[in-house]
Amino acid sequence: MSNEGFTAGGELSPERTPLGASGSAGSGSLTEVASSTPRRGWLMWLVGWGAAVVAYGAPIVAGLRAFLGPLGQKAQAGDFRRVAFLDAIPEDGSPLSVPVLADRVDAWNRVPNQPIGGVLLRRLGPDKVLAINVFCPHQGCAVEYQAESKRLFCPCHSASFDLEGKRLEPNSMSPRDLDILEAEVRNGNEVWVQFMNFRTGTPEKIPE
Ligand code: FES
Secondary structure: OOOOOEOOOOOEOHHHHHHHHHOOHHHHHHHHHHHHHHHHHHHHHHHHHHHHHHHHHHHHHHHHHHHHOHHHHOOOOOOEEEEEEHHHOOOOOOOEEEEEEEEEEOOOOEEEEEEEEEEEEEEEEOOEEEEEEOEOOOOOOEOEEEOOOOEEEEOOOOEEEOOOOOEOOOOOOOOOOOOEEOEEEEOOOEEEEEOOOEOOOOOOOOEO
16 A cells, blocks of 8 residues: 555545645545545535524514514504694585594604594584595595585596485496594584494495
8 A cells, every 4th residue: 555645654645735735636535535625614604504594594584574564553443533623614514625634653753643534523503523535536536625515526527425425326327425524523613433434345344
């Protein structure tokens, strides 16, 4: 058996060591064995991290989206809120259009008094008010009061409603009447409305 390349003590001889770097077939196997061990370790580490990202990354991203998404940005709709004073509403029964404001909240911020919709208020008696959501149930345009014809009119596709919010055309573009909201007069002169928006395009009144 030849001891070429090794010292008497079995160590690799110094003059043979550069052959591993020369790329010759015979000596290359020694250096590849030496250098492939750390390379294999890195590969295993990367494969492990890839598996962890696949296993845990998607749920983490989904959780962040839920945290930062629309559910985290609710505008506190559905609560009673004061929208007007009674004495500002015309006594002749014509509607007053007022915006509805609420604090908009996301993951880090609360922005006060942001518009979330609007209502038409009609005075029905000394302590009774009719509140109609201003959004048309067809596609959500804001309806307007037309004093000449005493009706509510949607400018987007020409749907008309009476002052109770009922559809006037038998083949109305709107799939339902305007959405009536709960309203109360409190403390003699304050008008409070339980404000909410509803899904458009459906015959049913479905809160959003
Ligand atoms: S949005 Fe009102 S009729 Fe279409």
